Amino acid sequence: MDSTFSKSWIRGVNIGGWLLMERWITPYMFAITDCHTTGESLCFYPGQISAPPTTSPHHQYCDLFHCEPHLIESVSGKKDFPADEYTLSQSFDSKDIAEKYFSYHFDNFVGKNDVIALNDAGVTHVKVPMPHWIKRETKDDPWVGGRWLYFIRFVGWCREYGIEVWVDIQTAPGSQNGFDHSGQLLAQPTCEHWSSSAENVERSLHAVNEIAQGIMNDSLRDVVTGFGILHEPFSDCDVYVIRDFSNMAFESVRSIMGSDTHVFMGDSFDAAEWNSGWWTDPGHSHTYLDSHYFHVFGERNRALSPKQHIALLCTRNARDTSSCCYEDAPTNQIPSRGISRIVGKWTAAFDTLTALKLKDVMANIQQHGEALEFNRTITEGRMRFLSNFVHAQMVTYESMNSGVSSGWFFHTLKTEGGAFLEWNFLYGIKQGWIQNLPPRERSAESMYGSCESIATKTSDDTSIVHEFPDPNQKSVELWLGDEFDDDYVISHAASIDANGHTIAPENTVEKDFNLAGGSNGQTIAPESIVEEDFNLAGGSEALSVGQSEVVEAKRSGGAFPLFVMVLFCYGIWKVFFAQGQSPLGGFRNQHQYTDLEGSLGRSTELQVRSF
Numbered sequence: 001m002d003s004t005f006s007k008s009w010i011r012g013v014n015i016g017g018w019l020l021m022e023r024w025i026t027p028y029m030f031a032i033t034d035c036h037t038t039g040e041s042l043c044f045y046p047g048q049i050s051a052p053p054t055t056s057p058h059h060q061y062c063d064l065f066h067c068e069p070h071l072i073e074s075v076s077g078k079k080d081f082p083a084d085e086y087t088l089s090q091s092f093d094s095k096d097i098a099e100k101y102f103s104y105h106f107d108n109f110v111g112k113n114d115v116i117a118l119n120d121a122g123v124t125h126v127k128v129p130m131p132h133w134i135k136r137e138t139k140d141d142p143w144v145g146g147r148w149l150y151f152i153r154f155v156g157w158c159r160e161y162g163i164e165v166w167v168d169i170q171t172a173p174g175s176q177n178g179f180d181h182s183g184q185l186l187a188q189p190t191c192e193h194w195s196s197s198a199e200n201v202e203r204s205l206h207a208v209n210e211i212a213q214g215i216m217n218d219s220l221r222d223v224v225t226g227f228g229i230l231h232e233p234f235s236d237c238d239v240y241v242i243r244d245f246s247n248m249a250f251e252s253v254r255s256i257m258g259s260d261t262h263v264f265m266g267d268s269f270d271a272a273e274w275n276s277g278w279w280t281d282p283g284h285s286h287t288y289l290d291s292h293y294f295h296v297f298g299e300r301n302r303a304l305s306p307k308q309h310i311a312l313l314c315t316r317n318a319r320d321t322s323s324c325c326y327e328d329a330p331t332n333q334i335p336s337r338g339i340s341r342i343v344g345k346w347t348a349a350f351d352t353l354t355a356l357k358l359k360d361v362m363a364n365i366q367q368h369g370e371a372l373e374f375n376r377t378i379t380e381g382r383m384r385f386l387s388n389f390v391h392a393q394m395v396t397y398e399s400m401n402s403g404v405s406s407g408w409f410f411h412t413l414k415t416e417g418g419a420f421l422e423w424n425f426l427y428g429i430k431q432g433w434i435q436n437l438p439p440r441e442r443s444a445e446s447m448y449g450s451c452e453s454i455a456t457k458t459s460d461d462t463s464i465v466h467e468f469p470d471p472n473q474k475s476v477e478l479w480l481g482d483e484f485d486d487d488y489v490i491s492h493a494a495s496i497d498a499n500g501h502t503i504a505p506e507n508t509v510e511k512d513f514n515l516a517g518g519s520n521g522q523t524i525a526p527e528s529i530v531e532e533d534f535n536l537a538g539g540s541e542a543l544s545v546g547q548s549e550v551v552e553a554k555r556s557g558g559a560f561p562l563f564v565m566v567l568f569c570y571g572i573w574k575v576f577f578a579q580g581q582s583p584l585g586g587f588r589n590q591h592q593y594t595d596l597e598g599s600l601g602r603s604t605e606l607q608v609r610s611f
Contacts, residue, residue, distance in 0.1 A: 298481015376418025
């Protein structure tokens with residue numbers, strides 16, 4: 001499809017951590033003390049974004065010599081600050097104390113100036129995560145209420161500046177995924193406590209009805225145009241339960257809020273599974289299958305070079321985005337007349353595992369009274385990559401070539417401190433690595449170029465990559481993530497040119513040399529790269545063995561190809577006729593191999609682990 005094709009794009013930002021608090025977004029809100037829990041002092045830390053202004057009579061700093069950290073047993077069995085709203089709410093001596101403390105956060109986390117900044121940046125939509133209990137506050141459950149009025153005020157600001165609001169029910173009774181943002185962190189991710197309980201499913205439906213009716217009762221419908229019915233149901237959810245629930249929730253929202261209401265649902269972490277005629281009829285126009293794409297959860301992803309991160313977007317993320325939804329599945333040539341795609345969460349983070357970094361952030365608060373890396377900044381070289389990374393994601397998630405996507409939402413509006421700045425939209429705008437968005441009718445590709453062209457101009461300076469946690473720490477068990485088998489990723493974006501055309505192998509290596517720098521970002525002569533590959537077993541930018549051979553052949557004289565052929569034949573003889581022995585004598589170590597499929601091009605010793 002032509003990149004100049006006119007479409008009214010959805011380009012939004014999530015207001016994460018506000019009406020549903022998340023510890024990684026506002027760590028200080030969860031770093032409570034016995035002064036908080038008893039109501040003796042509802043105090044704040046320096047720089048806490050949930051605190052009232054320092055001029056307010058309600059503002060006071062915590063006396064950490066007097067107030068002791070409130071630590072409880074976590075799901076891992078260790079003592080820690082509360083991890084979710086469920087345990088945070090239960091930590092106070094009374095609901096009244098908890099509600100007063102929470103109210104400071106609801107009142108101060110988001111302000112009118114934030115809405116103005118979003119409007120100035122060209123944001124068209126905001127998505128507001130909220131709990132299922134926001135309109136049903138009872139004394140019998142642990143949840144704390146008192147947040148709906150703040151939502152009404154926020155909608156008024158958005159009305160003033162022409163920004164559409166989508167609500168996103170991010171929790172479910174029993175938890176639909178076991179993540180902390182479901183309201184209750186469980187020992188293992190699972191949907192079992194929701195999908196296997198008819199009562200909890202029914203309670204979710206009641207929540208949909210109550211929130212939709214509240215929007216109408218408070219005259220918010222002119223601004224609140226979208227509704228999320230189920231957020232990130234885990235992959236073990238009963239698909240038939242999800243389908244039945246989604247159909248009923250869809251009918252409920254449309255019957256209360258009107259037939260033009262935008263309705264979105266989570267993809268259960270596999271969009272392609274829904275490419276089976278689900279909601280493709282015109283009666284389901286303005287509905288969306290919501291996917292969330294990140295590069296930080298698998299160790300293989302975090303270890304990628306800058307070019308490889310862009311290349312992964314151009315390949316795997318592009319395929320995932322365009323894997324649904326079509327009229328003619330599985331041919332996948334005619335986009336659905338009903339449901340389309342939305343990428344409801346993505347970020348500029350690429351090398352830091354948030355959950356493990358957060359443990360260090362909270363530990364530092366406990367020990368020193370300040371969040372780790374609170375005043376961290378981002379270097380210019382890293383910001384240049386972040387700009388390309390952000391642009392490539394905008395282009396990829398709009399999926400112009402397939403025509404199935406309607407847009408995206410960046411995650412998230414703001415974060416407290418410096419540890420997670422790459423998730424902070426307002427910080428990105430301020431620092432310039434997120435630029436003002438294109439006009440709504442113009443595609444990101446028409447502004448920034450194709451994903452491949454962005455990869456071509458991206459420096460492969462690996463000095464900006466600071467992988468956390470360090471994969472060499474044997475005490476840390478890490479999920480590796482999926483393997484990479486795409487030549488474009490493995491070649492550091494050198495196997496396809498800026499126009500999306502495949503480059504012949506003999507040209508691929510030279511192009512890689514010309515575009516990819518060493519660890520200091522400087523261009524390296526081919527000879528140096530090949531020697532580095534052999535002598536050092538390859539860094540993150542080392543060439544694969546096949547690429548090295550091509551370069552050696554290109555730079556050697558006429559006798560060299562004959563020598564290579566003889567060596568090749570000798571190798572074949574050794575493999576197939578020499579009783580399985582390695583060229584070095586002895587049998588191969590079955591636990592060592594070169595991790596080429598991981599696209600890192602480095603010799604790796606892997607051990608079988610249980611996760």
